[in-house]
Amino acid sequence: MPDVERSDADEMELSVVLSALADNNRLAIVCALLADAEGAERHCSSFGLPVTKATLTHHFRVLRTAGLIRQVNRGNSNMAQLRRAELTARFPGLIELLEAENRRRAATSSH
Template identity: 65%
Template sequence: MTDAEGHPDVEEIDLVSVLTALADPLRLQVVRDLLADEEGAERHCTSFGLPVSKSTRSHHFKVLRESGLIQQVDRGNSRMAQLRRADIDSRFPGLLSALIT
């Protein structure tokens, strides 16, 4: 069941949703950037330097969150993004490794 923030449970993460989210170059870059970070690292959504408006950036993170690729956590008045590496690896072994360039 999806939580109040829109994060699906691990067993609800769907390959089509994940691949659809990754099909956009900006969202793919966000995931690649998170893959390059230390496991469990959280990043502020503006730290990715996406060349889009705030509303478009919010849309991209919503798609990533609802697909199950990222977890977003409120830290004070900031929203942090964290890759759901273990969840994705358990559902689709090797997928994240294939994204590393």
């Protein structure tokens, strides 16, 4: 799969999106972005994942290629932003499912 950001919602493939979300680290990134205000950007190192920089780069590439996030170059760093509107347009209900998963994860981690 080429390393390109899916620009149109119509280009997003459900199997690719679900495959990207199947990894717990990538799901954690998406859930963290969901918890932020719509349109918020986060530095890629701000997610606190226990992985190497190379692995983190890989996870963001998979998310970007699937169309889940966009990365914006801000000088010396890349900022990640959830493509909420595009995901809602292409896969109605997916954001709500991810938000429910985010709440479930929060409830589980507090016990």
